[in-house]
Amino acid sequence: MAESLGAAPRVRFSAGRYAGPDSTSWRWLGLAALILLAAALPFGISKYHVFQLTLVMVYAIAVLGLNILTGYNGQISLGHGAFYAAGAYTAAILMHRYGVPYWATLLPAALICFALGVLFGLPALRFEGPYLALVTLAMAVATPQLLKYFETWTGGQQGINLVKPSPPAFLGLDRDRWLYFLVVVALLVAMRVAANILQGRTGRALVAIRDHPIAAAAMGIPTARYKTLAFGISTLFTGVAGAFSAIVIGYVSPEGFGLFLSLSFLVGSAIGGIATIGGALVGALFIEFVPNLANDISDAAPWALYGVAMLLFMYAMPRGVVGSLQVWVARVMRRFPSPNAAASDNSRECKGRTL
Amino acid sequence: MHQFLQQVFSGLSSGAIYASLALALVMIYRATDLVNFAQGEMAMFSTYIAWTLVQAGLPFWAAFLLTLVISFTGGLAIERIVIRPVENAPVLAAVIVTIGLLLIFNSVAGWIYSYTVQDFPSPFPDRPVFGALMTTRDLGVIAATLVMLSLLFAFFRFTATGLAMRAAAQNPASARLCGIRVGRMLAIGWGLAATIGATAGIMVAPVLFLDPNMMGGVLLYAFAGALLGGITNPVGAVVGGLIVGVTENLVGTYLIASQLKLTVALALIIIVLVLRPNGLFGAAIVRRV
Amino acid sequence: MAPILELRALKAFYGQSEVLHGIDLAVEDGGMTVLLGANGAGKTTTLRAICGMVRSEGEIVFSGKRLERLATEDIAGLGVAHVPEGRGTFSDLTVEENLRLGGYTRRNDMQAGIQHMFGYFPILAARRRQQAGALSGGEQQMLAIARALMMAPRLLVLDEPSFGLAPRVVEEMFAIVERIRREERVSVLLVEQNASLALALADQAYLIETGYVVASGSAKTLADDPQIRRSYLGY
Numbered sequence: 001m002a003e004s005l006g007a008a009p010r011v012r013f014s015a016g017r018y019a020g021p022d023s024t025s026w027r028w029l030g031l032a033a034l035i036l037l038a039a040a041l042p043f044g045i046s047k048y049h050v051f052q053l054t055l056v057m058v059y060a061i062a063v064l065g066l067n068i069l070t071g072y073n074g075q076i077s078l079g080h081g082a083f084y085a086a087g088a089y090t091a092a093i094l095m096h097r098y099g100v101p102y103w104a105t106l107l108p109a110a111l112i113c114f115a116l117g118v119l120f121g122l123p124a125l126r127f128e129g130p131y132l133a134l135v136t137l138a139m140a141v142a143t144p145q146l147l148k149y150f151e152t153w154t155g156g157q158q159g160i161n162l163v164k165p166s167p168p169a170f171l172g173l174d175r176d177r178w179l180y181f182l183v184v185v186a187l188l189v190a191m192r193v194a195a196n197i198l199q200g201r202t203g204r205a206l207v208a209i210r211d212h213p214i215a216a217a218a219m220g221i222p223t224a225r226y227k228t229l230a231f232g233i234s235t236l237f238t239g240v241a242g243a244f245s246a247i248v249i250g251y252v253s254p255e256g257f258g259l260f261l262s263l264s265f266l267v268g269s270a271i272g273g274i275a276t277i278g279g280a281l282v283g284a285l286f287i288e289f290v291p292n293l294a295n296d297i298s299d300a301a302p303w304a305l306y307g308v309a310m311l312l313f314m315y316a317m318p319r320g321v322v323g324s325l326q327v328w329v330a331r332v333m334r335r336f337p338s339p340n341a342a343a344s345d346n347s348r349e350c351k352g353r354t355l
Numbered sequence: 356m357h358q359f360l361q362q363v364f365s366g367l368s369s370g371a372i373y374a375s376l377a378l379a380l381v382m383i384y385r386a387t388d389l390v391n392f393a394q395g396e397m398a399m400f401s402t403y404i405a406w407t408l409v410q411a412g413l414p415f416w417a418a419f420l421l422t423l424v425i426s427f428t429g430g431l432a433i434e435r436i437v438i439r440p441v442e443n444a445p446v447l448a449a450v451i452v453t454i455g456l457l458l459i460f461n462s463v464a465g466w467i468y469s470y471t472v473q474d475f476p477s478p479f480p481d482r483p484v485f486g487a488l489m490t491t492r493d494l495g496v497i498a499a500t501l502v503m504l505s506l507l508f509a510f511f512r513f514t515a516t517g518l519a520m521r522a523a524a525q526n527p528a529s530a531r532l533c534g535i536r537v538g539r540m541l542a543i544g545w546g547l548a549a550t551i552g553a554t555a556g557i558m559v560a561p562v563l564f565l566d567p568n569m570m571g572g573v574l575l576y577a578f579a580g581a582l583l584g585g586i587t588n589p590v591g592a593v594v595g596g597l598i599v600g601v602t603e604n605l606v607g608t609y610l611i612a613s614q615l616k617l618t619v620a621l622a623l624i625i626i627v628l629v630l631r632p633n634g635l636f637g638a639a640i641v642r643r644v
Numbered sequence: 645m646a647p648i649l650e651l652r653a654l655k656a657f658y659g660q661s662e663v664l665h666g667i668d669l670a671v672e673d674g675g676m677t678v679l680l681g682a683n684g685a686g687k688t689t690t691l692r693a694i695c696g697m698v699r700s701e702g703e704i705v706f707s708g709k710r711l712e713r714l715a716t717e718d719i720a721g722l723g724v725a726h727v728p729e730g731r732g733t734f735s736d737l738t739v740e741e742n743l744r745l746g747g748y749t750r751r752n753d754m755q756a757g758i759q760h761m762f763g764y765f766p767i768l769a770a771r772r773r774q775q776a777g778a779l780s781g782g783e784q785q786m787l788a789i790a791r792a793l794m795m796a797p798r799l800l801v802l803d804e805p806s807f808g809l810a811p812r813v814v815e816e817m818f819a820i821v822e823r824i825r826r827e828e829r830v831s832v833l834l835v836e837q838n839a840s841l842a843l844a845l846a847d848q849a850y851l852i853e854t855g856y857v858v859a860s861g862s863a864k865t866l867a868d869d870p871q872i873r874r875s876y877l878g879y
Contacts, residue, residue: 070447076447076450123629126628126629126632127628127632128632130384130390130582130586131582131586131628131632131633131634133390134578134579134582134625134628135625135628137575137578138579138618138621138622138625141575141617141618141621142617142618142621142622145615145617145618146615146618149615263454266450266451266454267451267454269447270447270448270450270451271451274447300466301462301463301465301466302462303458303459303461303462304458304459304462304463304466306455306458306462307454307455307456307457307458307459307462308455308459309455310451310452310454310455310458311437311452311455311456311459314440314441314444314448314449314451314452314455315440315441318441318444318445318448319444319445319448334660515744515748515751518737518741518744518745519745519748521734521737522734522737522745525734525735525736525737526732526734528697528728528732529728529732529733529734530745531715531716531717531720532695532716532717532720532725532726532728532732532792533717533720533745533746533748533749533791533795534717534718534720534721534748534749534795535717535745535748536717537717
C-alpha cells in the first residue's frame with residue numbers, strides 16, 4: 001500500500017540538513033559555488049536562454065510555494081495555477097491600469113495571494129485527500145473561465161500587454177539579464193525565508209500535523225491555524241512568482257493559466273522532491289526544459305515523451321530527485337557513523353538456557 | 356414543466372456516463388487509495404479502438420465486445436507494468452504516474468488518429484419517445500449502463516473471484532493470508548475499470564463526437580460525482596454521477612450557458628461537499644491513532 | 645519424528661532495525677508449541693517472518709520446503725494458516741463470506757468445509773449471514789480460526805488468540821483448538837501472553853526476550869522452572 005503523502009525518511013527533519021560535523025561548511029561551499037555559477041552564467045549564453053532560465057526560477061518560486069503546502073503539510077493542491085494567475089493579473093492590472101512601477105506590484109500581489117490562500121485554506125480544512133484534490137482541481141479549471149468572464153478588468157480573451165521594465169542605467173545590463181538577476185535574488189530570498197519558516201516552530205508544527213494530525217492536536221498544536229497559515233504562505237510564494245511571470249514575460253492571457261499549469265507545478269514539485277527546498281529548482285528545470293526536449297526528439301507526440309519522462313523519474317526516484325538524494329546520503333552516512341556516536345553494539349551476549 | 360423533465364432525463368443519460376466512469380474511479384480507489392486521473396484518457400483510447408474496428412467493417416456490437424476484451428487486457432497490463440513500480444511508493448509518485456499516463460494516452464491518440472473530430476456511430480437511433488420527453492438514445496444509454504452495473508454487481512456478489520477482489524481491497528494483508536494473490540486482484544480491478552471506462556466512452560462518443568480531448572470534461576464530472584457519492588462507496592458513485600449529470604443539464608439550461616457552466620456546476624457540488632465533507636454516502640476516513 | 649517447522653538462525657528486520665537476532669525454533673509434527681514473552685519481545689515478529697510479512701534472514705523450513713523467498717500467499721497455499729494479531733477478519737463481509745475466503749485455495753469441497761467448521765463452532769452457524777464486524781470478540785476469534793482451518797492447513801499459527809477475551813471464552817476457545825489439533829492432525833504454533841494456560845496445553849515452549857530465545861524445552865519443564873514462574877506466571 002502506498003505510504004502517506006511525502007513521509008520524510010525517518011532519519012531527519014526534512015529540510016535537507018544532515019547530521020555530521022562538517023556538513024554546514026560543505027553546504028555553504030556548495031551554495032557559494034552555485035551562486036557564482038548563477039552569476040556568471042547569463043553572460044555566456046544567448047538572451048533567449050537567459051529568458052528561459054529566468055522563467056525556470058520564477059517556476060521554482062511557484063513550486064516552492066507548492067512544496068510548503070503539499071510536502072510539509074500533506075495537503076495536495078491541484079490548483080496552484082489559480083494563485084499564480086492571481087499574482088500575475090494583480091501585477092498586470094496594477095502596471096497597466098494604474099501605472100504602478102513593476103517592483104511595487106510585488107507586495108500587493110503577495111498580500112492578495114496570501115489573503116486568498118487563507119480564504120481558501122479555511123474551507124479546505126474540511127477536506128481530505130481526494131476531496132481536496134477535487135476542490136483545487138475545480139479552482140484550476142475555473143480560472144481561465146473566470147478570467148475570460150471578467151473582461152473589463154482582465155482584458156478577456158486578448159489578455160493584457162505590458163511594457164517590460166527597463167534596467168537601471170548605472171548597471172549597464174540589458175533587460176533580460178537585469179530581470180535574470182532580479183529573479184535570482186528573489187529566489188534566494190524565497191528559499192531563505194522558506195528555510196527559516198520550515199526549520200522553526202512553524203515547520204515542526206507542520207510536519208507534526210502532516211504525519212500525525214491527531215497526536216499533534218493532542219499536543220496542543222492549533223492544527224486549524226497552522227494548516228490555514230500553510231495555505232496562505234504557500235499561495236503567497238506562488239502569487240509572487242505569478243507577479244514575476246507577468247513582469248518577465250510582459251503579457252498575461254487566460255490561456256496561459258489553465259489546468260495544465262497547475263498540473264505542471266505539481267509535477268515539478270514531485271519530480272524535485274515535495275518535502276525539499278532545493279527540489280523546487282530541480283522541478284522547475286524539469287517542467288521548463290523536458291517538454292522542449294521532448295519536442296526536439298519527436299514533434300509527433302511530444303507530450304507522450306514528457307509523460308514517459310515523468311514515469312521514469314517516479315520509478316527511479318519516487319521521492320523526487322532531491323528527496324531521493326537525501327535518502328541515499330543518509331544511508332551512506334549511516335555506514336560511516338561520526339566518531340562521537342556511542343558504539344551501539346547489537347551483538348549482546350545472551351546465555352540461552354535449554355531446560 | 357415539459358422542458359424541465361426533458362432536461363432531467365437528458366441529464367440522467369449523461370449522468371449514466373458519469374456514473375460509469377465514477378464507478379471505475381471508485382473501484383480503483385478502494386483497492387489502491389489512488390485516483391486514476393488517466394481513467395478518462397484510457398476510455399477515450401478504447402473508444403478510438405472501437406471506432407477503428409467499426410471503420411474496418413465490423414458490425415457495431417462485435418466491435419463493442421472486442422473493444423471490451425482489449426480494454427480489459429490493457430487495463431490489466433497497465434496495472435502490472437506501469438502502476439506496480441509505484442505501488443509502495445509515496446502516494447504523490449503514483450498520482451504523477453497517472454498524470455503521466457494521461458498525457459501519454461492523449462498524445463498518442465492525437466498522433467495516431469489526429470485531432471480531427473470524428474463521428475461515432477450509435478447503436479441506438481435518436482428518436483424522441485414518451486411524448487418527446489426523452490430520446491431512444493437516452494434510453495439506450497441508460498439501459499446499457501444498467502446492464503453493465505447489474506453484471507458487475509453479480510460478479511462481485513456471487514463469484515469467488517469477485518469475493519476475493521472485495522477482500523483484497525478491504526484488507527490486503529488478511530487476503531494474502533488466505534492465499535489470495537492481491538496483486539493479481541488489483542490487476543483485474545484495473546482491467547474491469549478499463550472495461551467500464553470503454554463502455555462509457557463508446558456511449559458518450561456519439562453525443563460528444565470523437566476526438567482525443569473528448570473525455571476531459573467527463574472525467575472531471577465523474578470525479579465530482581464519485582466524491583459527491585462518497586469516494587469509498589460504489590453505489591454512491593453511481594448516484595453521485597447521476598446527480599451531477601442532472602445538475603449540469605439544469606445549470607446549463609436555467610442558470611448560465613456555455614463558458615461558466617462547468618464552474619457553476621462544480622461550485623454547487625463543492626458547496627454540498629462543504630456540508631458533507633465525506634460525500635452523501637461516504638464513510639468518514641477513519642484514522643487509527 | 646521430524647519437526648514440521650524449523651527456524652534456524654532467523655533474523656528479522658523492521659526497516660533498518662534488526663529485531664530478531666537469530667532464533668532457533670522447532671514445531672513437532674502434530675504437536676503444539678508455544679512462544680512466550682513480554683510485549684515487544686519479538687513473538688509476533690517471529691510469526692510474521694514465517695509468513696513472509698517482514699524482511700528476514702536465516703532459514704525457515706516447513707515440511708522440507710524453504711519458505712524464506714516465498715510470498716505470503718504462496719506460503720498460505722503450502723499449508724500454513726496464520727491467524728494474525730487482532731484476528732484479521734474481513735469485518736464488512738459476512739461470516740459465510742469470510743469462511744469462503746478461507747477456502748479460496750480449496751474450492752472443490754467448499755460447502756462440506758463450511759459445514760465442518762459449523763460443526764466445531766456452532767455459534768458461527770447461527771450467525772452465518774451477519775457481518776463479521778458485528779460479532780463479539782470471542783465469536784470473531786472463532787471465525788478467524790475457522791477461516792484459517794478452511795484452508796485444510798498442516799500448520800496452524802495463532803497470534804495471541806486470547807487477547808481481549810473473557811476467561812471463560814478463552815477456555816472454550818482453547819478447548820476447541822485442542823480438539824481440532826487431535827482430530828484434524830494439525831500442528832499448532834501458538835503465541836500467547838497468557839502463559840499458564842498456554843503452558844498447560846502445549847508440548848514444547850520457547851521463551852523470547854528482546855529478539856533472543858532465552859529458554860526452551862518441554863512445556864512442563866518451563867512451567868516448573870522457578871525463574872520463569874516468577875517472571876511470567878506470577879508465583
